[in-house]
Amino acid sequence: MSHIRNGGDLVVESLSALGAECVFGLPGQHALGLFDALRRSSLRYVGLRVENNAGFAADGYARTAGTVAPLFLSTGPGALTSLAALQEAAAASVPVLAVSSQIPSAGLGGGRHGYLHELVDQQASFRDIVKTVHTARTASQIPSALAAAWESALTVPYGPVWVEIPQDVLLAPTTVPPVIGLRADPRPLAPRPELIAEAALLLAQAERPVILAGGGVIRSGATDELLHLAEMLRAPVATTFGAKGAFPWKHPLSLQSWLEDRHTTDLLEDADVLLVVGSGLGELSSNYHTFAPRGRLIQIEADLGKLESNHPAFGIHADARRALAGLLDSIPVMEPDGRAEEAAAGLLKRVGARLDEQELGLERDLLASLRRALPDDAPVFFDMTILGYWAWSAFDARVPNVMHSAQGAGGLGYGFPAALGAAVASPDRPVLAVSGDGGAMYSIAELATARQLGLNVTWLIVDDGGYGILRDYMTDTFGEATATELARPDFVRLAESFGVPASLTTPAGMERDLTAALATPGPSVLVLPALLRMFAPTHTAQAPTP
Numbered sequence: 001m002s003h004i005r006n007g008g009d010l011v012v013e014s015l016s017a018l019g020a021e022c023v024f025g026l027p028g029q030h031a032l033g034l035f036d037a038l039r040r041s042s043l044r045y046v047g048l049r050v051e052n053n054a055g056f057a058a059d060g061y062a063r064t065a066g067t068v069a070p071l072f073l074s075t076g077p078g079a080l081t082s083l084a085a086l087q088e089a090a091a092a093s094v095p096v097l098a099v100s101s102q103i104p105s106a107g108l109g110g111g112r113h114g115y116l117h118e119l120v121d122q123q124a125s126f127r128d129i130v131k132t133v134h135t136a137r138t139a140s141q142i143p144s145a146l147a148a149a150w151e152s153a154l155t156v157p158y159g160p161v162w163v164e165i166p167q168d169v170l171l172a173p174t175t176v177p178p179v180i181g182l183r184a185d186p187r188p189l190a191p192r193p194e195l196i197a198e199a200a201l202l203l204a205q206a207e208r209p210v211i212l213a214g215g216g217v218i219r220s221g222a223t224d225e226l227l228h229l230a231e232m233l234r235a236p237v238a239t240t241f242g243a244k245g246a247f248p249w250k251h252p253l254s255l256q257s258w259l260e261d262r263h264t265t266d267l268l269e270d271a272d273v274l275l276v277v278g279s280g281l282g283e284l285s286s287n288y289h290t291f292a293p294r295g296r297l298i299q300i301e302a303d304l305g306k307l308e309s310n311h312p313a314f315g316i317h318a319d320a321r322r323a324l325a326g327l328l329d330s331i332p333v334m335e336p337d338g339r340a341e342e343a344a345a346g347l348l349k350r351v352g353a354r355l356d357e358q359e360l361g362l363e364r365d366l367l368a369s370l371r372r373a374l375p376d377d378a379p380v381f382f383d384m385t386i387l388g389y390w391a392w393s394a395f396d397a398r399v400p401n402v403m404h405s406a407q408g409a410g411g412l413g414y415g416f417p418a419a420l421g422a423a424v425a426s427p428d429r430p431v432l433a434v435s436g437d438g439g440a441m442y443s444i445a446e447l448a449t450a451r452q453l454g455l456n457v458t459w460l461i462v463d464d465g466g467y468g469i470l471r472d473y474m475t476d477t478f479g480e481a482t483a484t485e486l487a488r489p490d491f492v493r494l495a496e497s498f499g500v501p502a503s504l505t506t507p508a509g510m511e512r513d514l515t516a517a518l519a520t521p522g523p524s525v526l527v528l529p530a531l532l533r534m535f536a537p538t539h540t541a542q543a544p545t546p
Contacts, residue, residue, distance in 0.1 A: 007170040008037030010142040013179035018150045020070050025060040026051050028074020030101035033170030046424050049445035053417035054084025058096045060421030063404055064379055067152050073100040076117025084411045086129050089160040091408030095153035096160040097488035105166040110250055131159035139174040148527050151184035156319045157303040158187050189302055191318035199298050200330035206273035209235040215242030216278020216302055216327040222321035223400050227322055232333045234340040240285045241407050252341040258393050262538035263350045271295050278320040280306030288539040330463045363532050367394055369511035378430050383415030384437035386468050386532040413442025416459050423455040430456050430518040437488045447498040450523035458517040459525045461491050495525040
């Protein structure tokens with residue numbers, strides 16, 4: 001039968017014109033016009049089994065592909081189920097474009113008409129999370145609403161955006177011509193020249209400059225500028241957990257990422273000028289808000305809400321790459337005297353000595369085995385699990401934008417679906433997901449997705465019989481743990497029931513087994529029964545001092 005174009009066609013035509021290549025999502029009754037229109041487009045549809053997992057997959061795709069990831073959702077329960085994923089995208093500045101259906105136009109306006117999936121104000125549930133909210137109440141509004149959302153998502157700071165369209169608008173015939181000439185041009189965020197000049201003067205005069213690089217360095221593609229500036233200034237560089245790979249791990253000026261270690265906090269506090277670029281100095285980046293700088297603080301941050309939100313600073317509201325490039329043009333090259341390299345080496349030696357005292361060989365060996373098994377350019381996605389917490393501090397991400405975790409919002413269930421999205425974006429590379437047994441249960445259904453699409457994702461599940469980190473937190477705080485022990489399935493047999501190859505591994509055999517799994521096309525699961533511990537905290541009064 002011949003098809004009469006409708007609002008759904010305008011959506012997929014608009015996304016294609018803006019540069020989209022695929023769409024993530026899950027169909028629902030009010031959104032059927034969106035999904036039917038996919039049949040008539042060149043967009044690839046990547047269907048997940050749970051909306052929150054679809055959101056995580058879109059997140060993983062956007063991080064890996066470096067562009068906007070469209071996410072199709074249905075009204076009410078379907079939309080609301082994506083909230084945790086959109087919160088992670090917001091916290092980590094990831095450009096996910098959520099397109100949701102709405103109840104029919106006649107039901108909008110706050111009345112209680114009793115439509116299926118009806119919310120009094122659906123936008124209100126998302127307005128506090130996403131960057132911007134857009135509505136198309138007529139077919140002619142759809143292209144412009146999507147272009148505005150796309151532009152917002154890719155204007156620094158990046159972030160998720162929300163577009164909703166009533167069911168009847170998606171289904172109604174339209175005379176709007178096919179969408180061809182649609183563009184979205186993100187606005188640049190350049191630093192003011194007088195601010196760069198003043199910051200350059202402060203850094204040039206500093207005796208003990210130090211740099212703390214955050215995730216904004218990765219997102220803006222400023223790793224080369226960061227390296228050159230550090231070498232010009234002879235400044236040691238620490239990277240936040242969201243900036244893994246922003247600075248070479250083994251560089252003589254590298255402080256690595258031991259931000260939960262008091263030795264690192266002391267060194268940052270002792271800088272007479274500390275340059276913080278692309279970080280809001282939040283809880284994790286400030287050693288749980290114990291960081292108290294004594295010198296001058298310069299903060300370059302694209303998110304105006306994070307600028308000087310935790311510490312008074314010489315604030316520069318700008319994209320990290322543009323700001324660092326401006327500093328490079330304004331600062332003379334400093335003569336090396338070896339002090340900065342000595343400070344960096346001394347810090348890492350002290351951190352290592354503290355770890356050596358804690359009998360953490362199993363954990364350190366496991367992370368080292370994972371690093372050896374994983375190709376340098378292979379993306380890895382860590383869930384909120386003890387091995388992931390170790391990776392924040394200890395994992396050497398040898399190239400930028402390959403290590404990711406849910407440390408932005410801190411929700412469970414991120415690792416595996418996000419890895420599926422990365423595999424869609426980069427099908428020629430193996431992708432690794434790492435979860436605990438508790439977090440794995442959030443996304444077990446997506447084994448069906450991995451099998452159906454044949455995605456090259458290996459899932460390492462560390463099975464310790466419960467919520468391991470919460471078990472430790474409660475035991476340390478209250479003397480015993482409550483509600484942390486879990487009955488769980490036989491993960492190997494469960495994965496095999498989906499048609500996904502799976503096997504048990506051991507700490508001694510993990511490197512061999514993981515190497516083999518990553519080299520085999522298609523999805524696979526490795527289950528590692530192990531009880532892991534975290535290193536002792538240094539932000540509490542009870543922390544031991546070496």
